Amino acid sequence: MSKIIIGTRGSDLALWQANHTQELLSSIGIESEITIIKTQGDKIQHLSFDKMEGKGFFTKEIEEALLSGAVDLAVHSHKDLETRQPEGLCIAAVPNRSFVEDVLLIRKEKAVQNAKFKVAEDAVIGTSSARRKSQLKFHLPQCTTNDLRGNVPTRIDKLRQGQYDAIVLAKAGIKRLELDLSEFEVVDLEPTEFIPAPAQGALAFQMRDNDPRLDQLKQLTNTSDAANVRIERTLLRELDGGCQLPFGAHCTKEGDQYHLFCAIAESAEAPSRYASLQGTDPVSLVEDMLMMLKKKA
Template identity: 50%
Template sequence: MNRVITIGTRGSELALWQANYIKDRLAEINVQAQLKIIKTQGDNILNLRLDKLEGKGFFTKELEEHLLDGSIDLAVHSHKDLPTVNPPGLMIAAVSDREDPSEVILILKDCVDSSKKLSVKHNGIVGTSSNRRQSQLLAVRPDLEFENLRGNVNTRIQKLRDEKYDAIIMAKAGISRLNLDLSEFYIEEIEPTAEMVPAPAQGVLAVQIRESDTALYQVLQQIHNATVAEQIGVERKVLNLFDGGCHMPLGCYCKQDEEGVFHVWTTKADNQNDFPDRLYVNAPTSEGLAEHILQKFDVANRKLPKKVFISRELSEHSYFARALSKHNIEIDARSLIRTVPTIHKLDSYVFKQVDWVFFSSKNGIEYFFSLDPLLPKDVKFGVVGRGSEDALRALGKTVSFIGESSDTAEISEEFAAVANGSTVLFPLAKDSLRSIRKSLSEDTKIIELVIYETILEEDVEPTYADVLVFTSPSNVDAYFADNLLEPGQQIVAIGKSTGQKFDEMGVKYILPASPDEIGLAEVVFGIDV
């Protein structure tokens, strides 16, 4: 292409980075480009919450007008800011690679409480203008307070420096692109499948052009990421089908695994203070996936379970209990096992050279620390599941590795990647599975410490719940020693180790995406009875 392409962009530092990124990508394919800065209505209106502006054209309208009148050739947008329908005459010709779509919480260091989930102090004030972020944060931290936060990335960070908030939450992509020094803050990252599902298309840039500019369209296919386009196409279609715009407390994140299976997490609330519904689904194709997700959220026209059994005790404040109570689902929560300690004193010399301590359960954490172990100051902790992370946080411990998959084989491989060649202590139950240690290399020193024993309860009462959730293999053994599965009852196994029990029985079961209460809530919400 011989002509010089004019790129329209907003004037913020992040917008300029994004425009220059596309300019550089064009240069790689020998296409010259220049920037033209355009002020938008969203840059001028600073008194409204950001989520009231996103998706309504406040950050895009003027850029699109310049495209239509021919004064620019293309516009670069943060894809999540765009309405799901293009103005007549315009199209998205290319999308970028996807930056990490995680969220980050920046916390003033004197407002950190590492014993709390997400590390913000009790009753902390968090700056955000996103209904989506607020609803999800309140679901895991109902004590937090929220204040409006507007401005570009640097302006928001300066407001935190000025102590207008105790913490602020932002997209990791924007911070990463600007390569900012944030060492003065405590930073907590929230992965897109954990407590915070990102906005549709978060971390992706959209290149918008005139539909009539077929020559430029063909050129842009050389920098277009078709794989990302298919994934965010699911997310954007979910947003479009809900017809709520970006002010809706809606998060949607789609990714493909190595086998090509699409995995989608969706969260939706009625407003920023409403407890959100969360759903996880997977499918071999993206076709019809958004429509399927929409149908699952139409709770008025489908039958959710009336009663759910879960093989653990729950507090009224548990995420799982609140997620089910929102839909008046009765909960039969009772553990079918009890545990007793097997040792009452430790020889501390054993732990002097330990690099890692790995826990597979909250019981292991409780019994281990009740023994007052003396550990090296630089010891690292690994866990299976966010529930175990929370248990360690409550003891003031920082977790360096969290296994979030329901497949212990995957967790084993991920842990081996960071722990091979070190010394790892495994506090565990008598006769427990040794799943996590299987991928560790021969030069890794393994110390096993049996600290408690699991005892199955006898004469377990049956449940007539629609859904039975089992949280350990021992609970499966205890229940089915005395009971049979009733017709129509559906089974959820928290992980593959628990699921193996049902494989042996020839019983079908559902696995959550993550072995924690959020993962279990996602599964139960998706079940029709």
């Protein structure tokens, strides 16, 4: 069988994901090589996501390379993908999900042990995520949020330089890069309280929908993780959301029972509203949650 060409962004985290994908492909007997593609999200660093036009900031150019045949497989952070696949493409596999939660990194002089999330009330917190901004507005109304862009090491350097008192990052990225954070106060944000982005911590392998290797790739899917991700992303799709929508969703399953937690706001400047449900049927669970979110609007 022919070698698979993997398309990826060039950040440290994206390259970790691409190399991890190579290892997984090798485990099922598929050879591969990596091609780096620069996306709109990589090129535009001066705007927050909610001020950028359109969707697919970190995926569009890679999807175009897939459709043209320049690459055979794209590895994405699943949360960056649009909820509707472009014609001709599909999700080939969703491998084991990593940590789903967000992490608050705080400069030691701004850490307060008995405060909410251990951060001072007057802290300036860096994030360009509308979802994170609106949830910070709910939990830490006295804090100020300022936009923060760049790859994970760059964001941490900005915190180290004192441009912010604290920043919010996804724990999965921090763990994958094995970063030393000993100089900061590190606070894991409980995902049932500070709701992560739909599909956070999960990877998606995207391919052309007529690729003969699709069936072989399916064996890399973690079916339980894929089911939880599907529920989270279905909600996002029905809300017509993307990076601009202040929306978080976190789904888990114990036995035959799904547990679903959501947060939503009208804008990044508005505090989030929260809702939770449980049930055994994914379709009914999504429908009931949508009704609940609309009632709270």
